[in-house]
Amino acid sequence: MPELPEVENSIRDLKPLLVGRRFEGVDVRWPRLLSGMRAEDFTARLLGRQIINADRRGKHLLFALDDGQTLMVHLRMTGQLRVAPPDEPPTVYDHLIFALSDGMELRYQDPRKFGRFLLTTDPQQALAKLGPEPLSESFTPVVLFEKIQGRRAAIKGLLLNQSVVAGLGNIYADEALFQAGIHPQTPGEALTLADSSRLHSAIRQTLATAIREGGSTLGRSGIANYRRPNGVAGHYQERHRVYGRAGKPCLVCGGPIHRVQVAQRSTHFCPHCQPDGRAIQSD
Ligand SMILES: [Zn+2]
Structure with a gap:
C-alpha cells in the first residue's frame, strides 16, 4: 500500500x-x-x-x-x-x-x-530493473509466462517482485490470483501459458477497475489510510473479494477465505476456487 x-x-x-x-x-x-x-x-x-x-x-x-x-x-x-x-x-x-x-x-x-x-x-x-507496466502493450501473456518460467518461487511472491511486473502489491496480487483461480503458493514454473493468460487478464482487469474506483482506502489502522491528494478516499476496498476477508464467506462458492503467509506477506485466498495440489497448506 x-x-x-x-x-x-x-x-x-x-x-x-x-x-x-x-x-x-x-x-x-x-x-x-x-x-x-x-x-x-x-x-x-x-x-x-x-x-x-x-x-x-x-x-x-x-x-x-x-x-x-x-x-x-x-x-x-x-x-x-x-x-x-x-x-x-x-x-x-x-x-x-x-x-x-x-x-x-x-x-x-x-x-x-x-x-x-x-x-x-x-x-x-x-528504473532499469522494473518489469513491464501491466496496463501497457508491452505486458502480454507470453511476457508474463516467460518471466515466471523456471521460477520455483510462489506466484504470489513473483507478482510482488517488481521486475516480473511493475506496480502490484499485496492487495492487487491477492485479488488478481483469486480472479484467475490460481493458488498463491503455486510455484511459477508450474503455471502453463493458459494460466499465465488468465492471470494476465485478471491483473489488467483488477488494476483498471481499481484505478476507476480511485484505489483502495483501508480504515483499519489509521496510518495506512490512503487518500487521494484532494483528501477523497478510494472505493475499491468495497470490491475486495479476498484481501482482508479471512474467515468470511467466498463471494463465489461460500466457503471461508483463508489467510496464509507467502513470501513473508499475509495472503488471502479461497482454497476451493483457487485449488493447487502442489502448494503447501500452512494455515
Ligand atoms: Zn471460493
Missing part, C-alpha cells in the same frame, strides 16, 4: 496542480527521506526549477523538471502527496514541504517515514 491504482490516482490528481509551477521553497523536516542526499544539496538543486511533467512508472511518481532532472518519489507504506494552502497548519507527519510559485504548498505526509525521494538526471537507469 499504496500500489499502482493509488499512485495512478495520485499522479492524475497532482498533475494539473503541479505542472508549470516552480519550487520556491523546500523545507526538509526528515532528511532520511532523501535517499542519502544532503538536505542542502536537495534544496539547492530544486529551488527555482519548474515542473514540466508528472508521470508514473510502477509505484514511482516521476516529476520531470525544466533542467533535465527528475524528482522520483516512492510512497512505500504510508506516504501521501497533497497540495495545501500555506495557511493550513501542517501535521506532525508532514516531513517535506515545498512552496510552489502559485502560492500553494506541496506536502509529503508519511507517518511511518518509509517513503523515498530521489533527484536524478537518469530516471531510466534508476
Whole structure:
C-alpha cells in the first residue's frame, strides 16, 4: 500500500496542480527521506526549477523538471502527496514541504517515514530493473509466462517482485490470483501459458477497475489510510473479494477465505476456487 491504482490516482490528481509551477521553497523536516542526499544539496538543486511533467512508472511518481532532472518519489507504506494552502497548519507527519510559485504548498505526509525521494538526471537507469507496466502493450501473456518460467518461487511472491511486473502489491496480487483461480503458493514454473493468460487478464482487469474506483482506502489502522491528494478516499476496498476477508464467506462458492503467509506477506485466498495440489497448506 499504496500500489499502482493509488499512485495512478495520485499522479492524475497532482498533475494539473503541479505542472508549470516552480519550487520556491523546500523545507526538509526528515532528511532520511532523501535517499542519502544532503538536505542542502536537495534544496539547492530544486529551488527555482519548474515542473514540466508528472508521470508514473510502477509505484514511482516521476516529476520531470525544466533542467533535465527528475524528482522520483516512492510512497512505500504510508506516504501521501497533497497540495495545501500555506495557511493550513501542517501535521506532525508532514516531513517535506515545498512552496510552489502559485502560492500553494506541496506536502509529503508519511507517518511511518518509509517513503523515498530521489533527484536524478537518469530516471531510466534508476528504473532499469522494473518489469513491464501491466496496463501497457508491452505486458502480454507470453511476457508474463516467460518471466515466471523456471521460477520455483510462489506466484504470489513473483507478482510482488517488481521486475516480473511493475506496480502490484499485496492487495492487487491477492485479488488478481483469486480472479484467475490460481493458488498463491503455486510455484511459477508450474503455471502453463493458459494460466499465465488468465492471470494476465485478471491483473489488467483488477488494476483498471481499481484505478476507476480511485484505489483502495483501508480504515483499519489509521496510518495506512490512503487518500487521494484532494483528501477523497478510494472505493475499491468495497470490491475486495479476498484481501482482508479471512474467515468470511467466498463471494463465489461460500466457503471461508483463508489467510496464509507467502513470501513473508499475509495472503488471502479461497482454497476451493483457487485449488493447487502442489502448494503447501500452512494455515
Ligand atoms: Zn471460493
